[in-house]
Amino acid sequence: MRMRAAIRSFAFISLFAATSAFAADKVTIMVGGYEKQIYLPAKLAESLGYFKDEGLDVELLNEAAGVDAENEMLAGVVQGVVGFYDHCVDLQAKGKFVESVVQFSQAPGEVELVSNKYPDVKSMADLKGKNLGVTGLGSSTNFLTQYLMVKSGVQLADFTSVPVGAGATFIAAMQQDKIQAGMTTEPTISRLLKTGEARVLVDMRTVEQTKAALGGTYPAASLYMTTAWVEKNRPTVQKLANAFVKTLKYINTHSAEDIADKMPKDYYVGDKDGYVKALADGKAMFTADGVMPQGGPETVLAVLSGFSKNIKGKQIDLSKTYTTEFVKAAK
Template identity: 65%
Template sequence: MHTLIRGSLISAVLLSGTVLGTSQAVAADSGKITIMVGGITKMIYLPAKLTEQLGYFKEEGLDVELQSQPAGVDAENELLAGAVQAVVGFYDHSIDLQSKGKEVTAITVFGQVPGEVEMVSTKAAATIKSMADVKGKTLGVTGLGSSTNFLTQYLAAKSGVTSNQYSVLPVGADNTFIVAIKQNRIDAGMTTEPTVSQLLKNGDASVLVDMRTVEGTVKALGGLYPASSLYVQRPWLNTHKEEAAKLARAFVKTLKFINTHSAAEIADKMPKDYYGNNKPMYVQALQNSLPMFSPDGKMPAGGPETVLQVLSGFNPNVKGKHIDLAKTYTNEFVSQGK
């Protein structure tokens, strides 16, 4: 059912893309670049806002507007429709889309690992000790067809639980995820920092699977899983290489900043509404997240193969199909950075 829903969405978007192709070209040629982020306050996507805050887009002579959608799949649809020039979302979408005949390429990798955590509600913790225990349970994801949905299905399948043995409920991220846990609408769910730290602090949930670190990700998925990234449609990339190089340089500067500054120093650069009245918790959440960020924006060796293996395990769009991984990412532009 979820696959059918997502397929229908993509079909509609692909059709609309043929109509909006002209407006996409006009938007790109106006000099302004609109980047859609799959949840801009999620820590996994922090480099997007931080780059703006540090002034690195302007340093590169770019006019960038950041927009936000609650889930990566929604951001992906905006890209396919030609409404935006780039997306900050999970790299795995580029593999999934290639299986549908659309060429999307990641030009900067932010996260070596997903940064995602499967949280189990305190009330369900007695019966859910591992992903093998989710039969008959309701699991929260940011959106149907999102990367949290991909990873949830994989982790369950790896534990011997098929997708028809549990329910998946799209609950978004941040406060909507927390509310879903508190109201017992979900027994467990996949989310990111700072939501993880907030749930732990309030005692509403505990960690079931932790993919914020290299060690935890290798244990859960069998290898590095490059996740948060900046990706664009290849036709745009082929005609806007100068802009792509500038974007990559700006983000590489940010990744270097992240890797040479403390969590507190990074938090000081973020807008106040990102941490509200609890800056210490935000700093702690950021500290927990620092290991996931790439030091140089390059695709980690073996990463694409791990992602393909995960998707091939359950995704009918990808399973059994030839995927040209070389077309799903490029290090060409991050390698130009100083």
């Protein structure tokens, strides 16, 4: 009896061990609005099956504002965030070490739109005294808005940042005059331009336009994680890097139409042609290999230092805000 029980116990343990060995690595990633084209690699990697190919079970959660996604990661609710790299710099100033492990883009893909109810607004300086839409307070859209206003000679106290999200909520805020201008991404940009309700004031959808507005290449969308989690889960991080580098190569070698066909239909918001055109015009913002663009972190630090009391006077070690180790080792 004892022998049979021992054999059964051994068989169960062996089966459990074998099952565990083949179980997919479970990772939860919060995306700061996964219908936004700037964060397209997250949903595309899932759609192409690249996570599964790496033995990963990735759950993508949606959060309208990057700052809220960042807070969920710091609380341990999610393991990673698809959001802007600038949070890695901002958080280090607060004593929290977070790093970009795959750099998706080298330009923000953002635009400052102004309502056509205000034809006299010709520059950021003209927005003094106005309500400016951002996805969330403390978000990257808020960072960029504050920098552009201060650069134009407007004090932070002389305008109001209003958190309005993106998509329908941003559009409604502009239609109802709750905001007179705002920072947003595709496909929201194209929707407001198409109806003639807004026009572009500052364009940061390409590397060239970004250099003109911000003084250099501005690494934006990325997969970032806490340094502590990366160190404890290196094999899983490598698998994520493998999947995302493959995805970036797919974006680099396929047409906007091919890419759009892999995305959920509701992302088109009833206008597939507009979605494809916006993607064709903007997909050069994505890196081809996930590597941090040279000089990019320095631009981000300069931008944040331009307005943020949190950053000014702090010693920031940029080498700890990103790593290229995993993307360079990607298959």
